Amino acid sequence: SVNNVKQIWNSGGAVVNAWLSIPSGFAAEVIAQCGFDSVTVDLQHGVQDYRSMVECFQAMGAHPVTPMVRVPWNEPGIIGRVLDAGAYGLICPMVNTPREAGNLVSYAKYPPAGARSNGPIRAGMYHAAGTYQKKANDDVAVLPMIETKTAVENIEQILDVAGIDGVYIGPTDLGFSYGLGPKVDYTEPEILRIYEKVVKECNRRKLNPGIHCSGAEGAARAINMGFKLVTISDEAGLMSTYAKLQVKQTRKM
Ligand code: 3PY
Ligand code: MG
Numbered sequence: 001s002v003n004n005v006k007q008i009w010n011s012g013g014a015v016v017n018a019w020l021s022i023p024s025g026f027a028a029e030v031i032a033q034c035g036f037d038s039v040t041v042d043l044q045h046g047v048q049d050y051r052s053m054v055e056c057f058q059a060m061g062a063h064p065v066t067p068m069v070r071v072p073w074n075e076p077g078i079i080g081r082v083l084d085a086g087a088y089g090l091i092c093p094m095v096n097t098p099r100e101a102g103n104l105v106s107y108a109k110y111p112p113a114g115a116r117s118n119g120p121i122r123a124g125m126y127h128a129a130g131t132y133q134k135k136a137n138d139d140v141a142v143l144p145m146i147e148t149k150t151a152v153e154n155i156e157q158i159l160d161v162a163g164i165d166g167v168y169i170g171p172t173d174l175g176f177s178y179g180l181g182p183k184v185d186y187t188e189p190e191i192l193r194i195y196e197k198v199v200k201e202c203n204r205r206k207l208n209p210g211i212h213c214s215g216a217e218g219a220a221r222a223i224n225m226g227f228k229l230v231t232i233s234d235e236a237g238l239m240s241t242y243a244k245l246q247v248k249q250t251r252k253m
Pocket of ligand 2: 093173
């Protein structure tokens with residue numbers, strides 16, 4: 001596979017992912033040389049649009065990171081476009097039922113596995129003519145987000161949908177739907193039990209559980225729990241955290 005995320009999974013490892021909220025090729029370039037395995041452009045909550053996403057992909061091109069996207073919604077128009085631009089991983093919010101997961105797979109895969117329309121304008125550029133399409137169904141990682149109580153209740157049926165490579169937990173929305181405040185690195189037993197179940201059911205099916213974190217501590221804890229893809233933070237969060245720390249230290253000196 002040209003997708004190093006899939007290679008890491010095949011060798012049993014955990015993928016360390018970054019998240020891009022800032023619409024800048026340069027910000028993507030800075031992040032892409034920091035040692036992450038994959039870098040995900042966030043089109044749902046990030047300050048990103050299609051054009052800035054393409055610029056981020058172009059900046060990542062010089063570095064050994066897998067370009068991924070969190071799409072704004074489970075909708076075929078944007079899913080086809082991000083794949084055509086060269087995304088090798090697709091994270092899709094608010095997938096609550098096996099039917100919605102099946103729709104996601106159909107939007108992401110060429111026939112006969114799905115209904116993706118042909119036209120990989122940028123993705124196809126790096127392959128001999130016609131060869132991208134032959135491998136894209138296998139190469140692109142498809143990860144529905146588990147971030148509601150309904151999705152947790154349906155987790156086994158969602159994981160049974162052919163064509164998904166795992167799931168991605170959105171902790172803040174998940175917490176919201178269980179009546180907790182939106183938070184990223186939960187340690188509440190009620191939420192940890194859900195994580196354990198998702199990891200266990202993924203393992204039974206050789207699928208890869210992923211999760212959004214906010215810093216090394218939560219990300220390392222998630223890997224120890226068995227997660228196979230952890231997002232450390234978005235670049236805006238990393239920048240803000242470090243800048244605040246520097247300002248604080250300066251004023252103390
Ligand atoms: C969530 O926490 O709900 C997410 O979607 C992570 O970005
Ligand atoms: Mg969310």
